[in-house]
Amino acid sequence: NAGVTQTPKFRVLKTGQSMTLLCAQDMNHEYMYWYRQDPGMGLRLIHYSVGEGTTAKGEVPDGYNVSRLKKQNFLLGLESAAPSQTSVYFCASSYSRSDGTQYFGPGTRLTVL
Amino acid sequence: AQKVTQAQTEISVVEKEDVTLDCVYETRDTTYYLFWYKQPPSGELVFLIRRNSFDEQNEISGRYSWNFQKSTSSFNFTITASQVVDSAVYFCALSEGPGGYQKVTFGIGTKLQVIP
Numbered sequence: 001n002a003g004v005t006q007t008p009k010f011r012v013l014k015t016g017q018s019m020t021l022l023c024a025q026d027m028n029h030e031y032m033y034w035y036r037q038d039p040g041m042g043l044r045l046i047h048y049s050v051g052e053g054t055t056a057k058g059e060v061p062d063g064y065n066v067s068r069l070k071k072q073n074f075l076l077g078l079e080s081a082a083p084s085q086t087s088v089y090f091c092a093s094s095y096s097r098s099d100g101t102q103y104f105g106p107g108t109r110l111t112v113l
Numbered sequence: 114a115q116k117v118t119q120a121q122t123e124i125s126v127v128e129k130e131d132v133t134l135d136c137v138y139e140t141r142d143t144t145y146y147l148f149w150y151k152q153p154p155s156g157e158l159v160f161l162i163r164r165n166s167f168d169e170q171n172e173i174s175g176r177y178s179w180n181f182q183k184s185t186s187s188f189n190f191t192i193t194a195s196q197v198v199d200s201a202v203y204f205c206a207l208s209e210g211p212g213g214y215q216k217v218t219f220g221i222g223t224k225l226q227v228i229p
């Protein structure tokens with residue numbers, strides 16, 4: 001039982017490049033989330049999904065797209081990376097109809113030059 | 114709108130001292146959940162505790178204890194006899210309502226440094 005895993009762990013991009021971050025969970029959770037963590041700002045929700053095939057915008061969705069084609073996977077895409085997207089990205093998952101306890105992946109550190 | 118305030122951005126203590134991390138929240142819901150997460154220097158976010166709004170009993174787990182007071186909208190976290198391994202950023206979080214999707218609001222975190 002690996003919990004929530006994220007790939008890659010680190011990535012450096014040049015401005016304008018694209019990439020996809022992969023999140024996978026093996027806990028059969030319905031809900032999945034993508035957050036970014038920046039110094040002094042805590043965790044901010046980018047997008048979330050309440051089930052396979054569904055996605056919704058969070059607080060800071062601009063510049064990101066997501067897809068949830070399979071229940072266990074949640075992909076975060078950056079189509080044209082910008083230096084403002086330099087951050088640590090966390091994926092999380094939780095059961096539906098619960099108290100909202102989220103379980104986090106180890107994070108991806110992304111630098112955009 | 115829900116809000117979580119962690120007024121202490123950084124705290125330093127000497128090993129074996131007790132330390133309390135403050136968390137104040139705002140919500141209009143009568144049913145909500147409060148959480149604490151730990152983020153050690155390695156970077157992962159570790160779930161520590163969950164409390165629902167109907168359960169004001171304090172909780173103790175080893176050297177950790179949590180004091181939930183609805184009257185002051187606070188959910189404070191105390192570490193007794195701190196150790197170097199407690200050095201981390203601690204996040205308080207709030208989730209509103211049972212069932213369905215619940216938005217979780219995180220505080221900005223308190224960085225705790227335990228000095229040997």
